[in-house]
Amino acid sequence: MPVFDATATSEQVVEAFAPQVKGRTFVITGAGQPSIGSSMAIALARASPGHILIASRTAAKVEPVLTAIGKINPSIKATFVQVDLSDHDSVRGAAQKVLEITASKIDVLINSAGNMALKEYTVDKQGIEMQLSANYVGHFLLTNLLMPALLAAANTEHGARVVNLCSLGYLISPFRFDDYNFSGGTTYDLWTAYGQAKTANILFTFGLAKRLRGVIAFAAHPGSNLDTQLGSHLAMEDYNSIYETTKRNTGKDFVFEEPRFKTYAQIGATPLTAALDPDIAPKSPALLINSQVAETAEYASSPEMVEKFWKLSEKLTPKFLLKKRTPTVVGYYGYLKTSTIVKLAKILVQARKDYISTTSDTASKPESQLGTEIQRFIDEVEGQPVVDPAGHQHHKEADAGARESTKTEESDVEIKVEGPDD
Numbered sequence: 437m438p439v440f441d442a443t444a445t446s447e448q449v450v451e452a453f454a455p456q457v458k459g460r461t462f463v464i465t466g467a468g469q470p471s472i473g474s475s476m477a478i479a480l481a482r483a484s485p486g487h488i489l490i491a492s493r494t495a496a497k498v499e500p501v502l503t504a505i506g507k508i509n510p511s512i513k514a515t516f517v518q519v520d521l522s523d524h525d526s527v528r529g530a531a532q533k534v535l536e537i538t539a540s541k542i543d544v545l546i547n548s549a550g551n552m553a554l555k556e557y558t559v560d561k562q563g564i565e566m567q568l569s570a571n572y573v574g575h576f577l578l579t580n581l582l583m584p585a586l587l588a589a590a591n592t593e594h595g596a597r598v599v600n601l602c603s604l605g606y607l608i609s610p611f612r613f614d615d616y617n618f619s620g621g622t623t624y625d626l627w628t629a630y631g632q633a634k635t636a637n638i639l640f641t642f643g644l645a646k647r648l649r650g651v652i653a654f655a656a657h658p659g660s661n662l663d664t665q666l667g668s669h670l671a672m673e674d675y676n677s678i679y680e681t682t683k684r685n686t687g688k689d690f691v692f693e694e695p696r697f698k699t700y701a702q703i704g705a706t707p708l709t710a711a712l713d714p715d716i717a718p719k720s721p722a723l724l725i726n727s728q729v730a731e732t733a734e735y736a737s738s739p740e741m742v743e744k745f746w747k748l749s750e751k752l753t754p755k756f757l758l759k760k761r762t763p764t765v766v767g768y769y770g771y772l773k774t775s776t777i778v779k780l781a782k783i784l785v786q787a788r789k790d791y792i793s794t795t796s797d798t799a800s801k802p803e804s805q806l807g808t809e810i811q812r813f814i815d816e817v818e819g820q821p822v823v824d825p826a827g828h829q830h831h832k833e834a835d836a837g838a839r840e841s842t843k844t845e846e847s848d849v850e851i852k853v854e855g856p857d858d
Contacts, residue, residue, distance in 0.1 A: 440727035446479035446704035453712035457483035466549025468497025521574025522560035531581035557621035590650030606634035645721035
């Protein structure tokens with residue numbers, strides 16, 4: 437397989453990994469024209485994917501991308517789904533549409549939408565600081581809601597992947613667990629907010645890989661490009677405060693990577709490498725820079741920070757369930773984890789034994805029908821993957837220590853359990 441560097445273009449990466457593109461379904465957020473997402477979508481079209489679905493806020497910005505895809509290959513299904521990642525109701529509605537359109541099977545999800553260094557402190561509909569909201573929290577919710585479709589593709593030839601676009605801007609600031617919302621704006625700094633949002637993308641990537649078996653996760657720093665207009669609201673002198681801010685937050689100097697800027701043709705190469713390259717799959721989770729696996733700061737990848745951050749993310753998005761679902765018992769990613777089921781079954785076995793020991797019918801004790809059936813259930817389930825009605829696969833190892841919750845509503849029932857690792 438070819439090895440790419442900072443000079444690679446999106447089309448070169450797609451051409452090299454064409455078998456990983458052909459016939460597959462890609463979901464890309466924020467791919468309005470011009471953007472990193474649109475660059476990737478148009479490049480992917482040259483290798484005959486089955487479906488490119490763009491989830492973005494503004495249809496008018498996506499229409500030129502869909503048109504370009506159609507001109508490259510009219511047989512490609514190209515779809516727009518409206519979503520405002522800062523509005524969780526919008527995210528849930530969009531996720532429902534995406535699952536319906538894709539028939540609940542997604543091969544690659546690329547979380548590309550975002551903003552950068554907003555000068556004024558702003559919060560989203562839920563009261564979350566806007567850079568953290570648009571760059572991360574909305575994607576956390578969307579990814580979890582689309583997880584059944586990703587898991588449905590996990591056992592296919594090329595597996596399933598989630599790529600979270602991040603930035604070397606994560607080096608500006610660790611995640612601010614004690615004040616991620618900047619005390620209602622009184623402690624707000626535009627670059628610190630951007631830095632913690634990009635750190636969030638990487639922590640999320642490592643958290644996904646920890647919890648899921650069969651879904652590969654990478655964070656990708658695409659590089660900088662002026663054509664995307666991500667920083668069009670900033671003057672060049674606005675970037676000067678990055679150095680002082682980084683020193684204050686981390687005690688280290690900030691150094692821009694080289695080359696400082698990439699062309700529009702190059703800007704999608706690294707995230708596409710993360711999405712397609714089969715050789716890097718065993719290295720998941722990881723951060724990619726210039727299409728190469730790179731080291732990650734400890735505050736963005738340590739198991740302690742990853743777990744702490746996942747729990748906070750769950751609090752910020754308290755309900756993963758889609759609307760209008762059939763009432764059921766649900767937990768992590770919607771359903772009880774395997775280890776919890778096994779625990780409950782073992783408790784039932786012991787309860788049955790205790791009950792039988794108090795009766796005089798000793799002949800029925802060891803071989804009671806209920807006890808036999810429950811023991812058979814334990815033997816079948818323990819250590820084996822369980823596929824729930826939504827298509828989620830659960831493994832005891834992957835579920836160990838996972839946080840679960842208890843919530844009851846008219847349309848859905850959620851069981852949450854806090855306890856030690858199994």
